[in-house]
Amino acid sequence: MAGLDWDAVEMARRVQSGEVSALELVDASLERIAAVDSNIGAFLYVDDVGARQSARRLDSELTRDQKKSLPLAGVPVAIKDNLVTRQMPTTAASKMLQGFMSPYDATVVERLLAAGAIPVGKVNLDEFAMGSSTEHSAYQVTRNPWDISRVPGGSSGGSAAAVAAGMVPLALGSDTGGSIRTPASYCGVFGMKPTYGRVSRYGLIAFASSLDQVGPFSRTVRDAALLLHVISGRDPHDATSVDVSSTAPTVVVADPTQMRIGLPEEYFGDGIDPNVRTQVDAALETLKGLGATLVPISLPHTRYAIATYYLIANAEASSNLSRYDGVRYGFRETAPDLIQMYSRTRSQGFGDEVQRRILLGTHALSAGYYDAYYLKAQKVRTLIRRDFDQAFESVDLIVTPTVPDLPFKFGERALDPLQMYLTDIFTVTTNLAGLPGLSQPIGLADGLPVGLQWIAPALEEERILGMASALEAVLPVPSWPMQGGLSR
Amino acid sequence: MLLSKEEVLHVANLARLSVEPSELEEMAGTLSRVLEYIDLLNELDTESVSPTSQVVEQHTVWRSDVIQDSLSAELATQNGPQVVSAMFVVPKILDGGGQ
Incomplete structure (x- = not known):
């Protein structure tokens, strides 16, 4: 089909020129x-x-000059369904928000529209972005385009699968503990979590406010850079958005010979699938061949990251999700009195995983447990941040596998929440430290994609994109997934 | 188990969730396993470490006190399950309704 082979940069260029x-x-x-x-x-x-x-x-009302001023002129995009949109329903994949129509657009959606992009739809996620497989959607299963018996990763599984299957060149996702990078890795596309504060969260349905960030999915580095440019920058509606200019619209390819790249020993130990390890090692050899200096480093508090993350994320979630009370949003279960109406509504409206997390978060914040759990986690968060501060004194970037394993089969981890949580072991640290991270597809193992994660100091997204671009230039052009009638 | 069935009920009440009696055992077990894992954090001495509540080095964000456009009451209430004249309707909370 005409055009879907092109990336967004190419699509916009051809729309601008009238081709x-x-x-x-x-x-x-x-x-x-x-x-x-x-x-x-x-x-x-x-x-x-x-x-x-x-x-x-766009075609009929805009002059050629007006089209040229739109960086995403005519580019079809998909939007994760936890970003509110005026023209389309927003559900967060929860029964709680069935039929919800937002009276306003999220800032990132406004910026997409202002850039000439055309939203074609809303894509699936784990309910309220809580999960690593998109199995926790209240509505439907999303399958991995590379093997439809496997999960696409999550929570932004719909965004990743839509881009991987060539339905759209670009999608927006959100990342609280790996929800952009894990599905990007599992589906073989680029996915970036920006620095906390780089992109406005206004209109992103809140999960964990100190960790959430919106970011791009794409099939090329330059597309990720362009979409990040469009959505980033200060927003008066989000007081935590940082007061720096937006990122550059194009990629400046980095000089690998000037780069010191840290390899944290904690991310290369046991527990990594040998197939993933082989692909990652090959990518590291390629980086060395390009002249980069690889430096062994240590991030000693890595093993505490998942525990810290689940306390902080769920504590914040329990607070953020208190607004779903059957009064102001769609779903309400009737009951004779107000308190029973609240609890029936919430028990019927939220799925099991969301309720588990609300309970855990409420417990961590409750009287008698606050210091032992929530405060403790906030202190360990400080230690995890310090690990990165120290590492970046001696290296420019850090590289790790994005996920320790290949995409798993449906149901494999659904029965054991803890095992599901451990999927995010390499991604949660950057959310806790507020740093930017990108998952780059580096090849296939057993026909399934493997991702490499780049991590940079705060606000150094362009350094990541520059090096990812240098690596992209020498990696073989990725093939397309062929399963499920996807061949073209 | 780190979390008893009674504690689950207490927390569920705080969170305004109702846990079915048949699910109580399993919920207590699942949450206890997660809490046992989280116990890992007690290996660390954090006595002298200050907490991180947010990562952006920012202080109070100011803006000028100017009236701006906002949503109308009708738009702001349009998603309520029961709305009359742009007001949310709730079950009665007085006269025994709110215990």
Whole structure:
């Protein structure tokens, strides 16, 4: 289908020059969704009418000069369904928000629209972004385009699968403990969690406010850079958004010979799937071949990260999710009095995993346990941050596997929450420290994608993108997933 | 178990969740296993470590006190399950309704 081989940069360039219309691109995207998404299940909502209307408007009402000022002119994008949108329903994949229509657009959505992008739909996630497999959606399963018997990762599984299966070149996701990078790794696409504060959280349905960030999914480094540029920058509606200018729209390829890259021993120990290890080692050899200096380092508090993360994230979640009380949002279970209405509504409206996390978070904040759990976790968070501060005194970037293993099969980890939590062992640390992280696809093992994670000091996204671009240039061009009627 | 069934009920009440009696045992077991894992943190002496509550080195963010456009009452209440004249309707809380 015309155009879907191009990345977003190429699509926008052709729309700007008049070689292709926005409508042709949007039609191609919608046709691809119609052809393959019954097998994948990425989309919770497809706005074909609205998307075609926006495309026609862009084609007919804008002059060539106006189109040239739009960095994403006519580019179809998918939006994770925990980002609120005025034109499409927003559910956070929860029964609690079934039918919810936001009266406003998230800031990142406003910025997408202002850049000429065309949202084609909302994509699946673990309910309220709580999970690592997208199995916890109240609505549907999303399958990994590389092997439809396996999970796409999560929580932004819909975003990753939509991009990997070529339905859209770009998608937005959110990352609280790895929810962009884990599915990016499992689906073989790029996924970046920006520095905390780089991107506005206004209109992102809150999970853990001190950890959440919105970020891009793409199939090329330059697309990730462009989408990050469009959505980043200070927003008066989010007081935690940092007062620095947006990132650059294009990638400046880094000089690997000037780069010292740290390899934390804690991320290369036992417990890594040998297939993942082989691919990561090969990528490290490639980096060395490019002239980069690889330096062994230590991040000694890594083994405490998951425990710290689950206390902080769930404590914040228990507070953030208290707003779903059956009064102001869609779902309500009737009861004779107010208190029973609250608890029935919440028990019926939230899925099991969300309720587990609310209970754990409430316990960690409750009288008598606050110091032992929540305060303790905040202190260990300080130690984890210090690990990174110290490491970045001697290296420019850190590289790790994104996930210790290959995508797992449905149901494999659903019965044991703790095992599911450990999927995020290499990604939660950057959320706790507020640092930017990118998962880069580096190849296949047994036909399944493997990702390499880049971590940089705060606000050094461009350093990551520069080095990822240098590596992308020498890695073989990735093939496309062929399962589930996806061959093209 | 680190969390008894009674404690689960107490926490569920705080969180305004109702846990079915048939699920209580399993919930206590699952949460206890997670808490046992979290016990790992007690290996660390954090007596002299200050907590991190947020990572952005920022102080109070100011803005000028200017009236800006905001949502109308109708728009702001449009998603309520029961709304009358842009007001949320809730079950009665007085006269025995709110215990």
